[in-house]
Amino acid sequence: MDDLFDSAIELEQSHIQQGARDGKRDGMRTGLAEGRALGLQKGYEIGMEVGHYAGCVRMWRALQQQQPGSIPTKLERSIAAMEECLLQYPLYKPQDEELHELLEQLRGKYKTVLAGLGLSAADYGSSSSSSAAGGSGSGSSSGAAAASGGQQPVSLAF
Amino acid sequence: MATLAHSLEPLQTLEGHTDRVWHLAWSPDGTSLASCSGDRTVRIWQQSRIEGRGWRCAAVLEDTHTKSIRCCCWSPGGTHLATASFDGTTAIWQLQGGIWEEISKLEGHENEVKAVAWSPCGNFLATCGRDKSVWFWERGLGDEYDCMDVKHGHSQDVKSIAWHPSRELLASCSYDNSIKLWANDEADWVCVQTLEGAAVGHSSTVWSVAFSRDGRKLASVSDDCTLRVWSVEWSEGCPPEPHCSLAACISGHHSRCIFTVDWSAQGLIATGDGANSIKLFGQPSLLETAAAAAAAAAAGSDPAANSSSGYIQQAADAAAEPGTPQPAGEQPAPAQQQNGELYDAAAAAAAAAAGDAAAAWECLCSVQQAHDADVNCVRWHPSRQGLLASAGDDGLVKLWQYKGLGQAAAQQ
Numbered sequence: 212m213d214d215l216f217d218s219a220i221e222l223e224q225s226h227i228q229q230g231a232r233d234g235k236r237d238g239m240r241t242g243l244a245e246g247r248a249l250g251l252q253k254g255y256e257i258g259m260e261v262g263h264y265a266g267c268v269r270m271w272r273a274l275q276q277q278q279p280g281s282i283p284t285k286l287e288r289s290i291a292a293m294e295e296c297l298l299q300y301p302l303y304k305p306q307d308e309e310l311h312e313l314l315e316q317l318r319g320k321y322k323t324v325l326a327g328l329g330l331s332a333a334d335y336g337s338s339s340s341s342s343a344a345g346g347s348g349s350g351s352s353s354g355a356a357a358a359s360g361g362q363q364p365v366s367l368a369f
Numbered sequence: 370m371a372t373l374a375h376s377l378e379p380l381q382t383l384e385g386h387t388d389r390v391w392h393l394a395w396s397p398d399g400t401s402l403a404s405c406s407g408d409r410t411v412r413i414w415q416q417s418r419i420e421g422r423g424w425r426c427a428a429v430l431e432d433t434h435t436k437s438i439r440c441c442c443w444s445p446g447g448t449h450l451a452t453a454s455f456d457g458t459t460a461i462w463q464l465q466g467g468i469w470e471e472i473s474k475l476e477g478h479e480n481e482v483k484a485v486a487w488s489p490c491g492n493f494l495a496t497c498g499r500d501k502s503v504w505f506w507e508r509g510l511g512d513e514y515d516c517m518d519v520k521h522g523h524s525q526d527v528k529s530i531a532w533h534p535s536r537e538l539l540a541s542c543s544y545d546n547s548i549k550l551w552a553n554d555e556a557d558w559v560c561v562q563t564l565e566g567a568a569v570g571h572s573s574t575v576w577s578v579a580f581s582r583d584g585r586k587l588a589s590v591s592d593d594c595t596l597r598v599w600s601v602e603w604s605e606g607c608p609p610e611p612h613c614s615l616a617a618c619i620s621g622h623h624s625r626c627i628f629t630v631d632w633s634a635q636g637l638i639a640t641g642d643g644a645n646s647i648k649l650f651g652q653p654s655l656l657e658t659a660a661a662a663a664a665a666a667a668a669g670s671d672p673a674a675n676s677s678s679g680y681i682q683q684a685a686d687a688a689a690e691p692g693t694p695q696p697a698g699e700q701p702a703p704a705q706q707q708n709g710e711l712y713d714a715a716a717a718a719a720a721a722a723a724g725d726a727a728a729a730w731e732c733l734c735s736v737q738q739a740h741d742a743d744v745n746c747v748r749w750h751p752s753r754q755g756l757l758a759s760a761g762d763d764g765l766v767k768l769w770q771y772k773g774l775g776q777a778a779a780q781q
Contacts, residue, residue, distance in 0.1 A: 285515060288556060319519040322502070326477040326516035 254305065257314065264317050265297050267335065271324070286327045293320045375733035375773035377649060377757065381423045383766040385412055390760035392440045393748045397447040401427070402758055404766045405438035411452055411462075413469070414766065424768065430469045433460050440484040440529075445491045453485035459496050461512065472512050477504060477519070484529045488537065493517070495539050497527035503541050503551065505558050518558045522549050529577045533601070534584045538611055542575035548589055550611060562613060564589075564599065569615050571595065574626075581632040587613055588638055590627035595620040596640055596650065598730070622648060622732045633749040635659065637733070637771070639757055641744025647759055648735045649771065652728040656773075733773060740765060 271290055275282050282290070296317050301307035325332060388407030395402055402414040402424070411430040417423060436455035443450055450462040450469070459482055461473040479500040486495050494506040494514055501523050506514040525544035532539055539551040539558075547565035551558045564570050573592035580587050580601070587599040598617040603609040625643035632638055636659075638650040740761030750756035755771035 285509075292557075315521040318521055319502070322477060322504075322519040323516045326504075326519075331476065332479065 250305070257310070258302065260314065261297065261300055261302065261317065264293060264321055267321065267324075268293050268297065283327060286324050289320045289323045289327070293317060293324070296320070375649065375651075375771070377647065377734055377736050377769045377771050380756075380768040380770050383412075383414055383424055383426070383768070384764075385426050385429075386410070386764045386766070388437070389742070389745065389762040389764055390766055391437065391745050393746045393758050393760045393766065394441050394443050394450075395748055395751050395758070396443050397445060397751060399750055399752045402766070403441045403443065403450060404760055405441040405452055406764070407437040408764075409434050409436065409438060409454075411438060411441055411450070412766075428469055430462060430471075433471050433474075434458065436481075439482065442485050442487050444487050445489055449487075451485045451487060451494060453482040453496055453498075455481040457482060457498075459485050459494075461514065463512070473514060475506060475514055475516075477516055478502070483527060486530050486532050486539075488532045488539075489534055490537070493537070495530050495532070495541075497530050497541055499526045501525055501527060501543075503527055503530065503539070503549075503558075505539075505551075507556075517556060520551065520558055520560065522560045522563070523547065528575065531578045531580055531587075533580050533611075534582060536584065536603075536611070540578045540580065540587060542578045542589060544574045546571050546573055546575060546591075548575055548578055548587075550613065552611065561611060564613055564615075571597065576626070576628045577630050579630050579632055581636065582634050586616065586632075588630045588632060590630040590640055592626040594623040594625065594627060594642075596623075596627060596630065596638065598638075617730050619650060619730050619732075622650075622735070628743060629746045631748050633757075633771075634752075634754070637749075639747040639749060641739070641747040641759055641761075643743045644737075645740050645742060645744060645761070646735055646737050647739040647744055647747055647757075647769070649733045650730050651733045651773075653731055653733075654728045736769075739767065739769075 268290060271282055296313050300313055300317075301310060304310075322332070325335065383404075386404065386406040386408050390404050390406045392405050393402060400415060403411055404414065405411045409431065412426050413428040413430070414424045415427040417425050430450075430452070434452065434454035434456050438452050438454045440453040441450060442453075448463060449472075450464075451459060452462065453459045457476070457478050457480055459475040459478075460471050461475070462469050463472045475494075475496065478496065478498040480498060482496050482498040484497050487493075488495070492508050494508070495503060496506070497503045501521060503520045503523070505517040505520070507517040509515045523541065523543040523545050527541050527543045530539055530541045537553045540548055541551065542548045547563050547570060549560050550562040550564075552561045553559075571589065571591040571593050575589050575591045578587060578589045585601055587601055589597045589599070591597075596619040597615060598619070599613040600616040602612050602614070604612065623640070623642050623644065627640050627642045629641040630638060636651065636655065640648050640650070642648070739759060740763045742762035744759055744761050746760040748758050750758070755773075757769040757771060759767045759769065761767075
């Protein structure tokens with residue numbers, strides 16, 4: 212008699228276990244897909260931002276060479292600090308702990324330079340994701356900055 | 370000496386602003402009070418030279434900011450005033466020939482600037498805002514202020530900032546529930562500590578932070594209705610590094626969000642909250658000791674002979690503090706010192722600090738309906754004992770006089 216009921220209870224148990232296995236399998240599948248999509252999006256955003264800063268630094272250096280005196284000397288420290296950060300930036304190590312800290316440092320130095328030049332982020336068509344005012348600022352991008360940042364191959368070498 | 374009741378008595382109500390008053394600042398020499406408002410002006414109040422006439426509006430600073438002025442701050446020399454506005458800019462004003470003029474405008478924040486503070490040395494200005502950043506500005510040639518560094522450590526709106534009274538250390542507090550400490554590393558500012566986390570940090574927006582006048586403590590108030598006191602210690606390195614640890618969490622006194630906090634010279638804490646009230650907090654055992662010491666000094670014992678023993682008495686008082694508050698008026702006989710040895714200054718100071726941290730905090734008095742709406746700012750006068758100013762959403766600035774234990778001992 213016990214055996215009869217045991218198999219009925221076991222049936223329910225086995226269904227529960229089967230359901231759990233199916234759920235885990237399907238969950239992992241969708242989780243992986245979601246994670247991939249999120250990673251792609253975040254990676255793109257970070258790449259955009261870092262690339263924007265790299266482009267700006269390159270432009271400032273070019274300006275300094277072609278028109279000496281156009282960039283105030285007091286900004287040298289901040290621009291050099293940005294170059295340091297960019298050289299070290301772990302673009303290809305998504306799990307590097309310093310990823311976000313370095314990005315924040317870049318953001319800070321970038322704003323410091325802009326303030327020193329008497330400009331605002333909107334003037335530079337900032338792609339910075341930190342701007343609370345959001346994407347509307349990036350609409351009015353200055354031609355030079357957009358050209359140097361967007362069309363050249365990704366190379367942070369200086 | 371009997372323990373007196375603590376009270377906060379209204380002295381005067383200053384009317385003039387046509388919108389909520391956000392912030393107050395006493396000039397370093399104590400002769401002027403600046404208040405800033407949603408009506409986009411700053412009013413400078415001064416005491417009338419005619420006896421009994423009280424304070425009146427001596428100047429109105431207007432036509433500069435296009436939105437509410439959220440915060441104002443005097444330079445350490447009292448010659449300049451900085452105003453932070455919701456229009457995203459910070460203006461620097463100077464008194465020239467009796468007239469306040471705007472001499473500089475600091476731009477850079479992406480949206481509302483919530484606070485501005487001048488460092489005690491006068492060389493740095495710090496601002497913070499809704500764009501989650503803290504900006505450090507350095508005084509350059511003439512009246513130029515150059516942006517030194519922009520820090521993005523906070524993850525939300527930064528509500529307020531406060532400088533340490535004697536070191537280059539800034540505390541910032543935020544909607545992200547944390548308090549961050551920033552120190553200078555050559556020309557870079559680095560976050561040296563973040564006060565947050567379960568059981569230690571606040572559990573909601575931290576609205577205001579304030580260092581005590583001696584720089585040994587930091588107070589913070591929050592939407593979680595608690596007032597926290599942190600002790601500030603410095604490591605032995607070169608340069609010395611700061612570290613804060615929670616010394617006291619005072620809860621159960623406020624029913625609404627606490628917006629503002631300020632330390633008096635005697636170590637009292639004033640708070641203003643969303644329940645329209647102003648409350649004063651102190652450590653009664655320490656206040657009694659201080660009053661007893663002051664009374665002993667005032668009693669006029671022979672200064673030459675007893676100067677060193679007087680010091681020992683005070684050191685013994687302080688050292689005996691933890692857990693054994695001396696009854697007011699009694700002084701411990703020298704025989705009570707351990708082994709009759711003299712306490713050296715370092716030991717006495719350390720014991721005093723330990724006593725400070727351990728002594729219990731109490732709400733000394735509470736004024737309900739101090740304003741008809743939220744109390745946005747409370748500020749103690751820099752030198753006149755017990756004079757407190759408050760500002761509220763009702764558009765009024767009020768002056769109050771604190772009377773308590775300390776008043777009886779120290780005659781003004």
